[in-house]
Amino acid sequence: xxxxAKAVEAVLSGSQILRGVDLEIxxxxxxxxxxxxxxxxxxxxxxxxxxxxxxxxxxxxxxxALDRYPYKESARCIAVVAQHNYYNFDFxxxxxxxxxxxxxxxxLERDNxxxxxxxxxxxETVGMSAFADRSFSTLSGGExxxxxxARALAQRTACLILDEPTNHLDIKYQLQLMDLVRGLDxxxxxxxxxxxxxAMYCDRLYAVKDGRVVGQGPPGRLLTPEFIRxxxxxxxxxxxxxxxxxxxxxxxxxxxxxxx
Amino acid sequence: xxxxxxxxxLFHGTPLYVITVLVLLAxxxxxxxxxxxFGTMRLPVEDVxxxxxxxxxxVFLGQPIPAEWAPGTPLHDVVWLxxxxxxxxxxxxxxxxxxxxxxxxxxxxxxxxxxxxxxxSSGASLGATVAVMLGVGMTLGPHYVGIMxxxxxxxxxMAVIALANVGGRANSVKLLLAGSxxxxxxxxxxxxxxxxxxxxxSTAKIVNWTMGSLAAANWENNAAILVVALAGTLFFLTQHRxxxxxxLGDESAxxxxxxxxxxxxxxxxxxxxxxxxxxxxxxxxxxVGLVVPHGARMLFGTDHKKLIPIxxxxxxxxxxxxxxxxxxxxxxxxMPVGILTSILGxxxxxxxxxxxxxxxxxxx
Numbered sequence: 001x002x003x004x005a006k007a008v009e010a011v012l013s014g015s016q017i018l019r020g021v022d023l024e025i026x027x028x029x030x031x032x033x034x035x036x037x038x039x040x041x042x043x044x045x046x047x048x049x050x051x052x053x054x055x056x057x058x059x060x061x062x063x064x065a066l067d068r069y070p071y072k073e074s075a076r077c078i079a080v081v082a083q084h085n086y087y088n089f090d091f092x093x094x095x096x097x098x099x100x101x102x103x104x105x106x107x108l109e110r111d112n113x114x115x116x117x118x119x120x121x122x123x124e125t126v127g128m129s130a131f132a133d134r135s136f137s138t139l140s141g142g143e144x145x146x147x148x149x150a151r152a153l154a155q156r157t158a159c160l161i162l163d164e165p166t167n168h169l170d171i172k173y174q175l176q177l178m179d180l181v182r183g184l185d186x187x188x189x190x191x192x193x194x195x196x197x198x199a200m201y202c203d204r205l206y207a208v209k210d211g212r213v214v215g216q217g218p219p220g221r222l223l224t225p226e227f228i229r230x231x232x233x234x235x236x237x238x239x240x241x242x243x244x245x246x247x248x249x250x251x252x253x254x255x256x257x258x259x260x
Numbered sequence: 261x262x263x264x265x266x267x268x269x270l271f272h273g274t275p276l277y278v279i280t281v282l283v284l285l286a287x288x289x290x291x292x293x294x295x296x297x298f299g300t301m302r303l304p305v306e307d308v309x310x311x312x313x314x315x316x317x318x319v320f321l322g323q324p325i326p327a328e329w330a331p332g333t334p335l336h337d338v339v340w341l342x343x344x345x346x347x348x349x350x351x352x353x354x355x356x357x358x359x360x361x362x363x364x365x366x367x368x369x370x371x372x373x374x375x376x377x378x379x380x381s382s383g384a385s386l387g388a389t390v391a392v393m394l395g396v397g398m399t400l401g402p403h404y405v406g407i408m409x410x411x412x413x414x415x416x417x418m419a420v421i422a423l424a425n426v427g428g429r430a431n432s433v434k435l436l437l438a439g440s441x442x443x444x445x446x447x448x449x450x451x452x453x454x455x456x457x458x459x460x461x462s463t464a465k466i467v468n469w470t471m472g473s474l475a476a477a478n479w480e481n482n483a484a485i486l487v488v489a490l491a492g493t494l495f496f497l498t499q500h501r502x503x504x505x506x507x508l509g510d511e512s513a514x515x516x517x518x519x520x521x522x523x524x525x526x527x528x529x530x531x532x533x534x535x536x537x538x539x540x541x542x543x544x545x546x547x548v549g550l551v552v553p554h555g556a557r558m559l560f561g562t563d564h565k566k567l568i569p570i571x572x573x574x575x576x577x578x579x580x581x582x583x584x585x586x587x588x589x590x591x592x593x594x595m596p597v598g599i600l601t602s603i604l605g606x607x608x609x610x611x612x613x614x615x616x617x618x619x620x621x622x623x624x
Contacts, residue, residue, distance in 0.1 A: 051511045075517030082511065089371065089507045089562040099508070102501050103517030111565075135561075155516070 001077060001158035001187050002027055003048060007057035010043050010211075017043045019211040020057065030181070030188045032202035032219075034195060036232055040211045041191040042083070042163055048189060049080045049161050061159075075103035078159045079152035081145070083167065093139070093147050094132045097122055100154030122153040125180065141168035149177065153184075162190035166197055199223055199246040207231055220246050277566045284573035291577050292347045295584045300592060301338055311339040341478070349477035349485065349541055350583045350597075351576035354548060356489040356538040358575025359496055360531035361549020362567055366506040367524055368421070368435055371554065372612055375535045376546035377436065378420050379443035380413045384532075384539035385469050386446040387412020392465065393457045403484050403540075410536025416442050417528050469543035472598020474583050477541065485537045492534040493572045499527070500564035507562065545579075545598045547605020552578055554608060 005023035009016065017040045025031045033041045046052040048059050050066060059066040061077055069077070079100070100122070101115045123129045126146040131139065136147060145168050152160060162181065166174040174194075178201045181188055192198035198205055199219035207215040207222065209231050215222055223246060228236045235251040296312070297305050310329060315336075317323040329336055357375060364373040364380075375381045390396045391408035400407045423438035424431075450470070454463050468476065496503070502523050505513040513520045538545070552575040553567065560566045582601060587594045 046511075049515050051514055071514060071519050072517040075515060078515070080515040082515070089369075090557070091504075091507070091562050095504070095561070095563045099501075099504060099516055102505060105501060107501075108498050 002060075002062050003159060003187060003189065004060040004063075005044070005048065005057065006060065008044070008047050008054045008059065009056040010040070010047055010052055011055045012043065012052075016055075017211050018047070018054070021208070021211070021213055023206060023213070025187060025189055028185055028187055030201060030203050031190070032198040032205045033189065033191045033208055034193075034198055034205055034231075035208035035214075039208045039231075041208055043211075044208060045080075045161055045163050045189065045191055049078055049082075050074055072103050075155065075157075077157055078161060079155040079157040080161045081148050081152050081163065081165050083163045090135045090137055092132070093123070093128065093134050093136055094119060096136050096147055097150045097154050100151040103155060118154050118156065119150075122150040123147075125153055126150045127176075142170065142173055145169060146173070146177070149180075157186070159187040159189070160184065162188065164191050164193055166192070166194060195223065195228070195248050199248065223248060277560055277570070280560070281569050281573065284570065284577065288351065288573055288576050288580075291580045292344075292351065295347050295580050296339065296343050298584050298588055299338070299343055300587060300594065303335065303338065307335055308339050308343075311336050312344065315340050345477040345479050345482050346474045347580055347583065348482050350474050350579040352482065352485045352489045353474070353538045353542045353545060354552075354575035354577070354579030355493055355572045356485070356534035357545060357548040357579075358552040358571040359489075359493050359549075359568065360534045360538075362553045362564070362571050363496060363503065363527050363531045364417075364549070365553060366503045366564070367527055368424075369507055369509065370435060371557070372436065372550070372609070374547060374550035374609075375413070375531075376544060377550065377609065378417065378439035379441075379446065380417045380420070380439075380532065380535050381539055381544040381546065382443040382446035382450075383416025383419075384409040384413035384536045385544050386450045387415075387536065388469060388540050389450045389453050392462055393453050393459065403481075406481075406484060406537045406540035409540040410533045412446070413536040413539070414529060414532035416446060417532050421528075468596065469539070470598075471596035472543040472545035472601070473596040474542050475594070481541050485541050488533055488537045492530050493568070495530055496527075496564075496568050499523075500568060503527075503564040503568075504562075543596075543598060546602045547609060548575060548579060548601055550612070551601075551605045551608050554612065 003023070003025040005021055008018055008021045008023075010018040021040070021044055023044070033044060035041050043052060047054050048066075050071070053067070061069065061074070066074060097119045098111060098115065101111065101118065105111075120129065120132070123132055126149050128143065128146050128150060131143065131147070136144065139147065145165065149165070160181065165177060165181070169177060174197060178197060181190070182201050190202075202219055204217060205219050205222050206213055207227070214231060215227060220240070223238060225236050225238060228234065228248065235253070237249045237251070239247045239249065241247060293309075297303070297308050314323075314325045314329045318325050325331070331337065331340070361374050364375065364378060365371050367373070368378075387408040387410070388405050390412075391398075391405040397404045397408045397411075419442055420435065420438045423442070424434040457463075465476075502518055502520070505516055505518050506520055506524070508516070510520050553571045556567055556570045556574060560570060579597070582604075583597050586597045586600050589595065
């Protein structure tokens with residue numbers, strides 16, 4: 001499934017966050033969105049997953065404007081792993097993942113064996129099967145993150161949106177989660193803080209700053225010391241290892257030490 | 261890591277929940293039939309059941325009642341016109357209050373919500389007072405007091421949510437403050453109307469309301485509240501998925517295919533209807549909507565698929581026995597059931613408030 005954003009602008013409590021963003025993500029492409037804090041990464045993703053209505057411009061799924069989709073239908077196309085998932089109530093892990101089946105259900109339809117097997121399979125995929133009966137709120141941040149990913153998988157969508165998916169995870173699970181996401185063979189859009197993770201897994205990166213796309217391309221081509229300096233104001237060195245992975249090394253001094 | 265001791269309730273298996281529902285379905289009529297033998301007047305147990313048997317035969321099969329059991333005899337009237345309608349009313353009010361408690365807790369995403377605490381019962385009581393004392397809404401038909409009570413409940417529930425959302429998103433503290441503020445306003449207006457009207461008969465009726473009493477039960481009004489309570493419960497039984505999504509919040513719900521906004525308004529209307537009719541028939545009975553869902557959640561978890569049927573049945577059984585206690589605890593007299601539920605329920609409320617995990621602890 002193809003996702004496009006055309007001249008998307010967004011306003012949050014009076015201040016303009018996005019100033020005309022164009023984005024094109026091809027079928028089964030894994031695209032990363034990078035940029036400093038407050039650049040509008042999350043806002044851009046929220047416009048794509050419909051929590052925020054663009055003030056101008058529009059998002060298209062396979063060429064059809066997103067607001068022409070009923071919510072149920074768009075939830076069958078796009079699943080989301082957002083940043084905050086705090087609940088005041090105790091749901092079991094299985095109940096949380098089962099909610100991923102909601103967009104496929106009519107009001108009076110019961111949860112059937114297929115739903116439960118999809119839930120079990122999704123939990124298996126993220127390695128959380130043993131936790132199915134645990135209370136969601138007793139899990140660690142990383143475990144919760146994986147359960148929410150399982151919920152997104154249970155939605156069985158063609159697209160997946162991840163807002164800083166590796167935030168709460170230690171390095172093992174960061175790599176595991178990204179391996180898993182890349183193995184899904186779906187259209188994926190993800191926001192990243194960690195440039196190394198973004199560079200290692202993404203087919204293409206979009207760099208966002210001050211509500212505009214300031215560059216896009218394959219990680220190896222987009223990420224140069226000059227470009228990183230321009231958007232993050234830090235000094236970095238780029239290395240390519242023998243396996244062809246791009247690695248970014250940062251230097252201390254927040255960008256002013258190695259001047260000249 | 262801790263072993264899997266903390267699950268979503270003590271009993272988390274599906275079969276057990278089905279068994280519980282079936283058991284409660286059997287316990288409810290048995291409770292009513294047991295409770296009907298208790299009362300300030302001592303009546304032989306066989307005679308009580310004879311009256312019920314003959315009346316059921318008359319109502320459903322059109323059989324005549326023998327003269328010694330006929331309407332007009334003290335035995336018949338105590339059993340069939342006083343005790344039984346009162347217990348049926350207790351069950352219906354228990355269902356209505358418990359379910360609206362569950363639904364309001366989902367709407368405001370907080371386990372501390374309850375029609376009484378959020379001031380919605382006070383709104384209903386103001387609506388009923390206005391109807392009874394000032395005759396407002398008489399054109400609405402025979403159940404106009406109930407409809408006015410519903411209108412009061414609905415206005416206050418909308419107002420509580422609007423008030424709690426002023427200056428940022430609603431949280432528990434703001435909800436509770438908004439609720440108690442509006443309860444105070446409604447209570448003051450009710451008192452004002454009663455004071456100005458100076459009508460002894462109506463005043464007694466309204467005092468009954470503010471304390472909550474099942475004593476005024478009659479079959480005609482029971483029919484209306486039974487329909488409202490059962491229809492409301494059936495409606496919410498079909499809504500378990502959306503109710504679960506409500507607890508995740510608006511954003512997650514949209515990504516899972518449901519726009520909560522219109523559902524929230526629909527649920528408020530239906531639950532206000534249930535509260536309104538409960539208050540119209542039995543006055544303000546507090547904390548039922550808090551205690552019953554909380555107990556159900558402790559045992560079976562938060563999933564509304566289980567929570568709705570169990571809370572409805574447990575609420576009915578709870579109020580039937582609360583009423584028995586009220587009729588027997590004071591020798592030769594009875595006390596309003598609202599007093600008892602507050603004595604039992606308020607400590608649960610305080611306990612929930614003090615628990616760090618809930619409400620005031622964190623999140624929103």
